[in-house]
Amino acid sequence: QQPVQSPQAVILREGEDAVINCSSSKALYSVHWYRQKHGEAPVFLMILLKGGEQKGHEKISASFNEKKQQSSLYLTASQLSYSGTYFCGTETTDSWGKFQFGAGTQVVVTP
């Protein structure tokens, strides 16, 4: 079952913040976040493995609430290079290595 991502799209001015959410109906072992630019392969951002864990990549951070079966990605002080489509990939406890990806959140950062 695919995780649900929200919002579908967000337009930001450079320097603004945004939050992307990823929710699953199943118990999660891990959540992986990727960013894909048009015509390119998805680029790995981070993996979250434990409940409540937070990680960071530049000014992009994420949290994982194991109990709520959801993860949030925080784009802080966005830069033009943050534009792209963000996907969360979830791995459940009964399906190792098999990612289910959300539909993606398109992020556009404008000057």
Added chain:
Amino acid sequence: EAGVTQFPSHSVIEKGQTVTLRCDPISGHDNLYWYRRVMGKEIKFLLHFVKESKQDESGMPNNRFLAERTGGTYSTLKVQPAELEDSGVYFCASSQTLAGGQQYFGPGTRLTVT
């Protein structure tokens, strides 16, 4: 270290024809995955190899799709005969570890069936 490579980068074929996509994973990665993204939709899992064995092929759409990984190195995904709805971008990914392991994606093969 070389990343995951895929060939061709773009293939345009007519309905009914056959196409074979190739993926070379990162050397030493036992786990190899195929995904597909149809335009405007999410990336969908197709199948997972551990070495040369199919671990999970639950995402394969139908029997027109055949994946192989002889010798546990590169993998091929054959579509025969191709249909219009097979158009999309086919991604391959590989990982060293299974559970919780980072998957490294290839650049994808864009398949257009006309």
